[in-house]
Amino acid sequence: GIQVEQSPPDLILQEGANSTLRCNFSDSVNNLQWFHQNPWGQLINLFYIPSGTKQNGRLSATTVATERYSLLYISSSQTTDSGVYFCAAAAGDTGRRALTFGSGTRLQVQP
Amino acid sequence: DVKVTQSSRYLVKRTGEKVFLECVQDMDHENMFWYRQDPGLGLRLIYFSYDVKMKEKGDIPEGYSVSREKKERFSLILESASTNQTSMYLCASSLRTSGRNEQFFGPGTRLTVL
Numbered sequence: 452g453i454q455v456e457q458s459p460p461d462l463i464l465q466e467g468a469n470s471t472l473r474c475n476f477s478d479s480v481n482n483l484q485w486f487h488q489n490p491w492g493q494l495i496n497l498f499y500i501p502s503g504t505k506q507n508g509r510l511s512a513t514t515v516a517t518e519r520y521s522l523l524y525i526s527s528s529q530t531t532d533s534g535v536y537f538c539a540a541a542a543g544d545t546g547r548r549a550l551t552f553g554s555g556t557r558l559q560v561q562p
Numbered sequence: 563d564v565k566v567t568q569s570s571r572y573l574v575k576r577t578g579e580k581v582f583l584e585c586v587q588d589m590d591h592e593n594m595f596w597y598r599q600d601p602g603l604g605l606r607l608i609y610f611s612y613d614v615k616m617k618e619k620g621d622i623p624e625g626y627s628v629s630r631e632k633k634e635r636f637s638l639i640l641e642s643a644s645t646n647q648t649s650m651y652l653c654a655s656s657l658r659t660s661g662r663n664e665q666f667f668g669p670g671t672r673l674t675v676l
Binding site for chain 2: 481482484486491492493494496499501537539541548549550552553554555
């Protein structure tokens, strides 16, 4: 099945700094999502982005499907951005609809 | 807004008990999923349903069964709970159509089996 790899595994930032999280995937995709997992364990949808670029406030994401990677940008980071960020993908041509998750990037934003 | 709800946030059961985890979505989604999340192992798919009464095994179906009698409800059943099923269980739903198949997750159920 599809492999999803995220980097870096851990990231520590000062408040106000910018960061880029990367997600590499091994196959063509029909679904690529970024999530933030809150302290209570719920997965919060950030972006649904099988291709192209989207922006939502201080967050933006780009997926280059032909090169099989996606990037999540966080600008002017705040302490509330802390937590684990997951990339997840579903392969385009296998018929499997479920997401395969990367291992996550644990972000800590310090005041 | 899509809403996915799960019957319990926290659950404590004893070894050997039959456990039911319920998931309900309100957006008429065809697809529903059950995942579990464990430290060091990430999120893994247990079962998937693409229509009423239809199901497919995921990566780790052993020890679990599912039921989908109505489109909005997908139940995960632990036939005889064991301590290695202590985990965080996450339900999700999505439309079937490619290009519109964003998955939405419920708040999760933290199950402890003693």
